[in-house]
Amino acid sequence: MPEGRVGRFLDACRCQPVDTTPVWFMRQAGRSLPEYRALRGDGDILAAIANPELAAELTLQPVRRYGVDAAILFSDIVVPLVAIGVGIEIVAGRGPVIGEPFRTEADLERLRPLDAGSDAPYVAETVRILTKELAVPLIGFAGMPFTLASYLVEGGPSRSFARVKGLMHAEPTLFRALLDALASITVEFVRAQVDAGADAVQLFDSWAGALSRHDYEHFVMPASQSVLAALSGSGVPRVHFGVGTGELLDLMAGPEVEVVGVDWRVPLPRAAERIGPGKALQGNLDPAICLAPWEVVRGEVERVLDEAAGLDGHVFNLGHGVLPETDPAILERVVEAVHEKGAR
Amino acid sequence: MPEGRVGRFLDACRCQPVDTTPVWFMRQAGRSLPEYRALRGDGDILAAIANPELAAELTLQPVRRYGVDAAILFSDIVVPLVAIGVGIEIVAGRGPVIGEPFRTEADLERLRPLDAGSDAPYVAETVRILTKELAVPLIGFAGMPFTLASYLVEGGPSRSFARVKGLMHAEPTLFRALLDALASITVEFVRAQVDAGADAVQLFDSWAGALSRHDYEHFVMPASQSVLAALSGSGVPRVHFGVGTGELLDLMAGPEVEVVGVDWRVPLPRAAERIGPGKALQGNLDPAICLAPWEVVRGEVERVLDEAAGLDGHVFNLGHGVLPETDPAILERVVEAVHEKGAR
Numbered sequence: 001m002p003e004g005r006v007g008r009f010l011d012a013c014r015c016q017p018v019d020t021t022p023v024w025f026m027r028q029a030g031r032s033l034p035e036y037r038a039l040r041g042d043g044d045i046l047a048a049i050a051n052p053e054l055a056a057e058l059t060l061q062p063v064r065r066y067g068v069d070a071a072i073l074f075s076d077i078v079v080p081l082v083a084i085g086v087g088i089e090i091v092a093g094r095g096p097v098i099g100e101p102f103r104t105e106a107d108l109e110r111l112r113p114l115d116a117g118s119d120a121p122y123v124a125e126t127v128r129i130l131t132k133e134l135a136v137p138l139i140g141f142a143g144m145p146f147t148l149a150s151y152l153v154e155g156g157p158s159r160s161f162a163r164v165k166g167l168m169h170a171e172p173t174l175f176r177a178l179l180d181a182l183a184s185i186t187v188e189f190v191r192a193q194v195d196a197g198a199d200a201v202q203l204f205d206s207w208a209g210a211l212s213r214h215d216y217e218h219f220v221m222p223a224s225q226s227v228l229a230a231l232s233g234s235g236v237p238r239v240h241f242g243v244g245t246g247e248l249l250d251l252m253a254g255p256e257v258e259v260v261g262v263d264w265r266v267p268l269p270r271a272a273e274r275i276g277p278g279k280a281l282q283g284n285l286d287p288a289i290c291l292a293p294w295e296v297v298r299g300e301v302e303r304v305l306d307e308a309a310g311l312d313g314h315v316f317n318l319g320h321g322v323l324p325e326t327d328p329a330i331l332e333r334v335v336e337a338v339h340e341k342g343a344r
Numbered sequence: 345m346p347e348g349r350v351g352r353f354l355d356a357c358r359c360q361p362v363d364t365t366p367v368w369f370m371r372q373a374g375r376s377l378p379e380y381r382a383l384r385g386d387g388d389i390l391a392a393i394a395n396p397e398l399a400a401e402l403t404l405q406p407v408r409r410y411g412v413d414a415a416i417l418f419s420d421i422v423v424p425l426v427a428i429g430v431g432i433e434i435v436a437g438r439g440p441v442i443g444e445p446f447r448t449e450a451d452l453e454r455l456r457p458l459d460a461g462s463d464a465p466y467v468a469e470t471v472r473i474l475t476k477e478l479a480v481p482l483i484g485f486a487g488m489p490f491t492l493a494s495y496l497v498e499g500g501p502s503r504s505f506a507r508v509k510g511l512m513h514a515e516p517t518l519f520r521a522l523l524d525a526l527a528s529i530t531v532e533f534v535r536a537q538v539d540a541g542a543d544a545v546q547l548f549d550s551w552a553g554a555l556s557r558h559d560y561e562h563f564v565m566p567a568s569q570s571v572l573a574a575l576s577g578s579g580v581p582r583v584h585f586g587v588g589t590g591e592l593l594d595l596m597a598g599p600e601v602e603v604v605g606v607d608w609r610v611p612l613p614r615a616a617e618r619i620g621p622g623k624a625l626q627g628n629l630d631p632a633i634c635l636a637p638w639e640v641v642r643g644e645v646e647r648v649l650d651e652a653a654g655l656d657g658h659v660f661n662l663g664h665g666v667l668p669e670t671d672p673a674i675l676e677r678v679v680e681a682v683h684e685k686g687a688r
Binding site: 160161162165166169170209211212213214215244246247264265266267270286287288289291292293296303319323325 | 504505506509510513514553555556557558559588590591608609610611614630631632633635636637640647663667669
């Protein structure tokens with residue numbers, strides 16, 4: 001693999017020395033970019049994902065514009081579910097909406113195993129195009145079982161997660177079977193991306209932070225760990241990320257994880273203390289900071305880098321996805337500032 | 345004050361010995377109760393709050409039904425804003441919606457000082473009715489400045505808090521002036537409740553958990569502390585509560601606070617470690633647990649009580665408000681179980 005592609009992102013993930021701090025942004029390919037809006041228009045996002053040339057171009061746009069140190073595949077965590085025939089629509093400004101939510105054991109039958117090659121051939125095809133085009137590593141990704149289950153059971157985005165937690169507590173056996181089925185789908189989906197050439201993977205345990213530590217540990221962690229363990233032979237760094245997961249960081253940072261994503265609520269030195277040595281951390285600027293004037297943003301970028309100074313490895317990122325109203329010029333300057341200030 | 349009214353809730357707030365663990369529920373007066381739905385119907389909630397006889401009855405309903413150890417005034421955090429003429433509608437299933445959101449310095453003029461006696465006389469009147477009727481302490485409450493500012497600036501409930509954070513960073517002077525104006529309103533609103541007979545107060549810093557520790561400490565904590573300090577002469581225990589505030593607990597537990605509310609994400613012993621000795625903790629069962637079968641709920645109630653065993657003071661509560669779909673029979677049994685298991 002050419003030297004430029006391996007570079008600082010993968011080294012930081014492995015707690016190896018780097019020339020400067022690598023940086024990329026969750027949801028860097030998205031509505032904040034005018035070239036994204038021009039290319040996507042009002043078209044269906046799932047149709048764009050299923051079009052390899054288009055998905056590759058959307059993946060490349062932020063790499064060109066921002067000079068980030070990694071690309072992330074343009075996709076969505078519900079893609080493997082759509083690929084096996086679950087009726088899902090992604091509603092603009094709301095998120096994924098499930099036609100028939102999952103509530104009973106009979107619904108398990110709708111979760112047949114994924115065969116990425118035949119069910120979603122466009123994913124590997126997009127990755128293959130990108131590995132030829134990209135000068136930086138490509139991050140593949142998938143949703144972790146609880147996050148996928150949240151959408152399936154709630155029927156869409158939720159604030160209270162009452163239904164999925166209700167299922168977890170009232171029918172733990174069914175809940176575990178649901179998570180196991182989703183874990184298999186996630187593993188197959190991620191493996192297809194790695195086999196096609198993805199250099200790293202990020203696993204989105206996005207809504208795990210809605211759970212108490214006890215519930216995460218007992219009901220959810222086993223399925224997340226099984227996904228991570230199944231990918232241990234893949235040889236690529238595994239990033240494990242969720243929002244509001246301050247109390248779960250040690251549980252999310254098991255032996256099968258190279259990088260732990262940290263949201264902006266937890267100062268990085270605190271996160272490192274909870275996680276212990278030998279792991280890289282990814283984060284953790286509040287995405288809302290990027291709506292402020294540049295002088296403010298710069299100060300906060302420097303604060304995050306100062307806090308990261310003692311870490312074994314650090315990948316700069318936001319604590320969650322880029323907000324659609326973000327000015328791309330600010331993100332360009334964030335990348336410059338990280339590279340300048342982070343230089344060893 | 346008669347012995348029964350003082351009782352275990354106030355003692356626990358002050359880390360005094362109690363016969364058993366006191367319990368009440370945030371949003372105990374609400375849609376989960378059939379008698380509430382029968383009495384409220386589809387009427388405007390702000391109209392119900394402005395009707396002292398009705399508001400008192402809605403406050404009493406859960407005390408009768410559940411046998412909780414404290415009542416909480418039936419009200420809403422936007423009431424003082426409505427009382428000074430800010431146009432706010434509470435939309436069912438969504439929350440408060442502001443007719444003209446606050447965005448510029450000119451909007452500050454719309455935040456004139458509150459005179460609770462003339463602007464919202466129904467609040468003290470409701471409290472006076474309740475002090476005659478109640479055999480348990482009455483908790484008054486108000487929203488903390490940042491939470492009120494969030495609604496005013498966002499225009500309604502928000503997921504990202506992008507606008508209010510944007511104002512905070514882009515125009516810190518205006519933001520501080522906004523928080524100061526709201527702090528004065530909150531203090532006046534709480535004082536009116538205490539003067540009329542409320543026995544304790546809860547300050548809802550509900551959305552503080554959306555902030556990084558740095559931003560809370562620098563931009564928000566001063567206004568919250570000024571509210572708490574202004575109430576120090578009132579002689580009533582002050583409960584300081586927010587959601588997702590695990591990283592802020594020490595900052596929220598200053599010298600002017602007797603009780604810190606803890607959501608379900610932080611195990612109570614961890615919260616106590618962060619807060620230090622001499623404070624009571626309130627919490628912290630996940631409200632979604634109450635949708636599970638009784639055997640599950642009982643196990644989780646016992647777990648919370650076990651975790652609370654070493655605390656200096658403990659008030660049992662949920663980690664956030666009662667979910668509307670909760671079966672009241674479950675909450676009745678929670679109260680029984682807390683009193684039984686918590687007995688010294």
